[in-house]
Amino acid sequence: MRRDLRCTDNATLAQALATCDAVYVAFVFDTTILDALPRDDRRVAFIHDSVGELATTLDEAGGALLVRHGDPAAEIPSLAKSLDVQAVFAGRDYEPAAVTRDRSVARALEDLGIAFEVVKDQVIFEASEILTAQGEPYSVFTPYQRAWLKQVRPVDLAPHGRQADRRHLAVPPGGKERFPSLASMGFEISDARRMTLPAGESGARQLLDDFLPRMAHYHERRDYPAVRGPSYLSVHLRFGTISVRTLAREAHAAMLRGGEAGSGAQTWLSELIWREFYFMILHHHPGVVARAFKPAYDAIEWASGKAADADFQAWCEGRTGYPLVDAAMRQINQTGYMHNRLRMVTASFLVKDLGIDWRRGEAYFARALNDFDLAANNGGWQWAASTGCDAQPYFRIFNPVTQSEKFDPQGRFIRKYVPELAKLPDKALHAPWRADPQTRLDAQVELGRDYPAPRVAHDVARKETLARYAVVKSPAASNMRDEDVNADG
Numbered sequence: 001m002r003r004d005l006r007c008t009d010n011a012t013l014a015q016a017l018a019t020c021d022a023v024y025v026a027f028v029f030d031t032t033i034l035d036a037l038p039r040d041d042r043r044v045a046f047i048h049d050s051v052g053e054l055a056t057t058l059d060e061a062g063g064a065l066l067v068r069h070g071d072p073a074a075e076i077p078s079l080a081k082s083l084d085v086q087a088v089f090a091g092r093d094y095e096p097a098a099v100t101r102d103r104s105v106a107r108a109l110e111d112l113g114i115a116f117e118v119v120k121d122q123v124i125f126e127a128s129e130i131l132t133a134q135g136e137p138y139s140v141f142t143p144y145q146r147a148w149l150k151q152v153r154p155v156d157l158a159p160h161g162r163q164a165d166r167r168h169l170a171v172p173p174g175g176k177e178r179f180p181s182l183a184s185m186g187f188e189i190s191d192a193r194r195m196t197l198p199a200g201e202s203g204a205r206q207l208l209d210d211f212l213p214r215m216a217h218y219h220e221r222r223d224y225p226a227v228r229g230p231s232y233l234s235v236h237l238r239f240g241t242i243s244v245r246t247l248a249r250e251a252h253a254a255m256l257r258g259g260e261a262g263s264g265a266q267t268w269l270s271e272l273i274w275r276e277f278y279f280m281i282l283h284h285h286p287g288v289v290a291r292a293f294k295p296a297y298d299a300i301e302w303a304s305g306k307a308a309d310a311d312f313q314a315w316c317e318g319r320t321g322y323p324l325v326d327a328a329m330r331q332i333n334q335t336g337y338m339h340n341r342l343r344m345v346t347a348s349f350l351v352k353d354l355g356i357d358w359r360r361g362e363a364y365f366a367r368a369l370n371d372f373d374l375a376a377n378n379g380g381w382q383w384a385a386s387t388g389c390d391a392q393p394y395f396r397i398f399n400p401v402t403q404s405e406k407f408d409p410q411g412r413f414i415r416k417y418v419p420e421l422a423k424l425p426d427k428a429l430h431a432p433w434r435a436d437p438q439t440r441l442d443a444q445v446e447l448g449r450d451y452p453a454p455r456v457a458h459d460v461a462r463k464e465t466l467a468r469y470a471v472v473k474s475p476a477a478s479n480m481r482d483e484d485v486n487a488d489g
Contacts, residue, residue: 076109
């Protein structure tokens with residue numbers, strides 16, 4: 001078990017149970033990942049809770065979960081040898097480091113005469129299953145999505161495995177083992193640091209049941225951070241406590257039924273397809289981990305030096321002087337979650353208002369996000385920076401004030417995370433520096449004391465960004481005008 005911490009609709013487990021007379025189930029707390037994390041990382045607690053529920057489920061089904069703490073490149077071959085198995089099954093992973101790890105495991109198992117089989121489970125379509133008419137991978141989302149929708153069939157979304165197959169689950173010769181504590185692995189996560197989301201398969205099912213009645217309005221509500229619009233299932237999808245087939249099946253069925261629920265379901269399914277698109281991009285272009293998808297944009301000269309470092313730190317801490325940006329950054333710092341609309345707004349602000357390299361923001365999100373996924377995080381940041389898979393050119397620049405006015409009009413989200421501005425009237429809340437002095441005085445907001453003045457003027461920063469990108473702009477972009485796109489939305 002890796003990114004598939006569930007027994008229900010687990011393609012890898014189903015294939016092992018259908019193929020083998022006896023199946024041992026294992027999970028490795030991977031020290032090559034964990035050792036670099038802070039000792040109070042809330043994601044580790046979520047994984048630990050989810051693995052604990054998985055162990056209970058397997059126990060009730062007559063099996064057991066073998067848990068190890070170490071480097072899987074050594075632990076899995078050692079465990080396979082000690083159990084005298086003929087094959088090891090695992091869900092296919094697409095991240096470059098995971099691909100390298102799996103090759104190492106495969107070689108070690110081959111030396112032992114043990115087969116290594118990887119199974120598609122994280123996605124509906126992977127690698128080269130969806131290609132252009134010329135047999136090439138897509139580089140723009142919309143045509144990829146059309147091809148995805150045209151190709152998908154009921155069998156692609158069908159669940160894997162049956163409850164009866166669990167009769168092949170096996171318990172190790174030495175009996176069931178003790179489940180390790182977080183403390184025994186060097187972690188101490190307080191209740192305040194834990195995710196508020198329920199963990200495990202049961203937690204994922206609870207969230208899905210809550211979302212399904214709301215899915216019809218997803219397209220109308222998803223952009224408003226103060227509204228309960230999203231499914232909040234991204235962290236469960238990330239760690240596989242629910243299968244992508246389950247989610248896509250619900251969305252696809254509702255979309256085909258049409259009617260009132262159709263638009264919301266179609267938009268939500270589109271988000272799941274974006275996830276697969278970025279997995280595909282990472283598979284075919286692993287270099288995007290360190291470089292721009294559009295190579296020309298690696299020539300951009302990003303802001304650097306002490307001033308840029310100070311700007312970056314202010315962005316990280318939610319002290320930019322732009323309330324919506326600051327509220328979003330405080331949300332991620334406090335909870336590990338950030339609303340999808342705000343991920344775009346904050347990323348655009350870092351790159352196109354502060355002029356800071358997108359890779360610095362990507363790395364910060366990787367440390368902070370509960371649902372961090374390399375493919376999606378990289379794809380989202382490169383989209384925001386206009387260096388990635390985006391049909392629109394570089395002069396799409398989010399205006400943090402108009403975004404605030406449009407998507408948090410009453411300031412409910414801002415007031416929650418930037419309480420020092422709570423007494424400002426709605427009209428003044430989105431750009432406090434524009435409010436007349438008496439309004440700020442009445443609200444007990446003194447710029448520079450109670451809340452920072454803006455670190456940059458958006459209109460000035462926008463011009464600087466256009467000049468920075470114009471040096472390396474693509475031929476397609478050079479033939480377009482600002483009014484051809486929503487350049488400052």
